[in-house]
Amino acid sequence: MTVVRLVLNELVGMFVDDGSLALLALILIALVTAAVKLLALPPLIGGLLLLIGCLAILLDSARRARGKAR
Amino acid sequence: MHGLTPILSTVTASFLASFVEVVEAFTIVLAVGVTRSWRPALTGAALALAFLAALVLIFGPLLALVPITVLQFVVGVLLILFGMRWLRRAILRSAGVIALRDEEKAFSRETAALQRQADDRRADYLAAVASFKAVLLEGVEVVFIVIAVGAAHGQTFYAGLGALAAFVLVMLIGLAVHRPLARVPENALKFVVGLMLTSFGVFWTGEGLGAEWPGADLALLAIFAIIAVASFAIVRWLRGAYPAAAEGVAR
Numbered sequence: 001m002t003v004v005r006l007v008l009n010e011l012v013g014m015f016v017d018d019g020s021l022a023l024l025a026l027i028l029i030a031l032v033t034a035a036v037k038l039l040a041l042p043p044l045i046g047g048l049l050l051l052i053g054c055l056a057i058l059l060d061s062a063r064r065a066r067g068k069a070r
Numbered sequence: 071m072h073g074l075t076p077i078l079s080t081v082t083a084s085f086l087a088s089f090v091e092v093v094e095a096f097t098i099v100l101a102v103g104v105t106r107s108w109r110p111a112l113t114g115a116a117l118a119l120a121f122l123a124a125l126v127l128i129f130g131p132l133l134a135l136v137p138i139t140v141l142q143f144v145v146g147v148l149l150i151l152f153g154m155r156w157l158r159r160a161i162l163r164s165a166g167v168i169a170l171r172d173e174e175k176a177f178s179r180e181t182a183a184l185q186r187q188a189d190d191r192r193a194d195y196l197a198a199v200a201s202f203k204a205v206l207l208e209g210v211e212v213v214f215i216v217i218a219v220g221a222a223h224g225q226t227f228y229a230g231l232g233a234l235a236a237f238v239l240v241m242l243i244g245l246a247v248h249r250p251l252a253r254v255p256e257n258a259l260k261f262v263v264g265l266m267l268t269s270f271g272v273f274w275t276g277e278g279l280g281a282e283w284p285g286a287d288l289a290l291l292a293i294f295a296i297i298a299v300a301s302f303a304i305v306r307w308l309r310g311a312y313p314a315a316a317e318g319v320a321r
Contacts, residue, residue, distance in 0.1 A: 007210055014152055014211060015148065015151040017159065018155075026147075044282065047276025050276060054150060054272060058300070065162050065167055066165075066308055069167045
């Protein structure tokens with residue numbers, strides 16, 4: 001079972017490095033999905049919001065990493 | 071999605087991402103082979119490849135049961151998380167906030183660890199485990215990349231070809247030079263891969279939500295360009311705000 005645990009740990013680590021980045025990305029995707037499915041937001045606008053949101057999250061994560069390293 | 075753009079982008083993303091992972095696994099297998107002997111190095115690597123093949127054979131066919139829009143959405147979300155993780159690290163390395171990965175250092179670390187275990191009666195076993203773990207952990211990422219960039223549009227074959235080409239190329243170079251592939255520009259490759267995976271993620275999540283991107287598949291290139299420009303701008307901003315390159319620990 002150690003091998004399975006090793007693989008599972010690796011799988012989690014593949015997606016989560018900076019926990020805040022992963023959490024914010026998931027919240028962004030959830031909000032955009034809800035807006036498209038429940039509020040009839042045009043899917044293309046949803047896709048564009050996703051793109052802009054991802055870049056904002058990336059910028060925030062880089063800014064925080066820089067602050068920590070200072 | 072059967073044009074040249076998606077095929078080329080799928081093969082390129084799979085090849086570059088797999089290349090980086092195979093280089094990292096190769097460093098450890100080489101350290102085991104040189105320090106201990108090739109038998110545990112190759113046994114560990116072969117067992118890991120067999121385990122990975124079993125994972126693909128077990129879980130691969132299950133993907134065919136998932137509706138395509140659901141698959142695109144799920145794969146897109148995972149690619150956003152995975153790609154942004156790569157991209158974040160590449161940006162921070164490019165800006166000097168964290169140190170670049172050094173294959174020579176990784177090789178030396180592994181060699182030193184194996185030498186400390188040399189007198190242990192289980193030394194061969196421990197060496198094989200080190201090789202097994204390296205190939206398994208990097209291989210899991212390769213399997214995910216192949217499935218993720220290939221499955222959402224039925225291009226697993228092309229993605230697999232890209233990964234196989236990367237494996238063969240690293241093995242050929244490795245056999246020729248017989249030392250860690252320290253000259254491979256890993257961070258530049260990881261930067262490009264992070265951009266590509268994040269672009270795929272945004273594109274497919276959008277498609278999973280029902281978006282019809284303007285220009286269809288060509289929108290992927292536009293998304294890539296936008297993310298690339300933004301990422302380089304972040305690097306530039308970090309360099310300005312953080313001029314002294316950090317001597318951090320490579321991760």
